[in-house]
Amino acid sequence: MTVWDRPEPPTRPVPLDRERIVAAAVALADEGGLEAVSLRKVAARLDAGPMRLYGYISTKEELFDLMVDEVHAEILPEEQPGDWREALSVLAHRTRRTALRHEWLADLLGGRPALGPNALAVTEATLAPLVGRADIDTVMRAVETVSAYFTGAIRREIANLRAERATGLSKLDWQRALGPHVTKMLATGRFPALAEAVHDGTDVDAEASFTTGLDWVLDAVAAKLTRPQA
Template sequence: MTVWDRPEPPTRPVPLDRERIVAAAVALADEGGLEAVSLRKVAARLDAGPMRLYGYISTKEELFDLMVDAVQAEILPEIPPRTGEEEQPADWREALRVLAHRTRHTVLRHEWLADLLGGRPTLGPNGLAVAEATLSALDGLADVDTVMRAVETVAAYYTGAIRREVANLRAERATGLSEHEWQRASGPHLTRMLATGRFPALTRAVHDATHIDPETTFTTGLAWVLDAVAAKLPPPPGGSPS
């Protein structure tokens, strides 16, 4: 039985429910990461005894599942819904693009979510709704196996890209150096290494590549992935793939 299937116990003496417990856990994680979350700390924030929480949540893993599902609600609002039982979304690319960008923005608000992306999907209502919105964007455009591979490919891209962006943000905080400051500090060593002539491709990249901001990088890469997915979808009747 999953945590979503178990009934909640009575709320006496301190009013409690899973929603309040999860909100407190999310607040702790937003402040200090997943390492700041424990049932004891959540209970302290709610002025409740730690043992009371076990009536609502059995393990920390269940608490993490509930936290992920809670913040997944932030991904949902702008995903274009299907408007009828037999209708397809006007633009499947836009549906997946919105999903990817809203996932990125949600993770940037809740950085701890990056540590839990890409694992087994949660089975809560918001997680299932995100999965439904994602699959329905492509439903009927190809066979179900092609749809699944397309969705997995897009998710693999944005999961990796988001995790890398968060890792860079954490490195900046840990070192106290912005990316530009870190590059300047590392410059003498890198210059010596490039001068050996052993890294010609890297040398060209360092000297000639255009620096772009994380959002532009994310948007460009996502567009390339969606182009690749479009090339694998059957063309619509009388036209080319969207």
């Protein structure tokens, strides 16, 4: 039985329910990452005994499942775009913005499918615009491909943000600090393609890079959807 199927225990003198528990856990994770979340710390924030929480949540993994589902409500758009490409683009960008608000979400994306009601609604919103445009296996592969792209891009962006905070160096500061080493290595002539990228490539911000990559992935999906079926 999943945590969503299991009924909550009756109310006791100190008001407690899964909604309050999850809200406290999300706040802790927003402040200090997943490592800041434990049933003991959540109970302390709610002024409740740790054992009280076990009537609502059995394990920390269940708590993480509930947290992921809670923030999936921020991903789901109020209105579903009619065009499949716009629908997938909106969901990808909303996932990125949600992960930037709740950086710990990046650590939990890409694993087993989330099965809470909000996460299932996001999955439905992702699949629905594509169903009927190709066979269901093609639709599934298309969704997996788009998801793999934005999950990887989001994780990379957040890893860079964490590195900046850990080192105190912005991207530009880091480039300046490592510049002499890179210049020395490129001068060896062993890395001509990399040299061209460094000297002639255009540096763009994370959002522009994300949008461009997403557009290219959606172009590839469009080619598969318009291919005549055998």
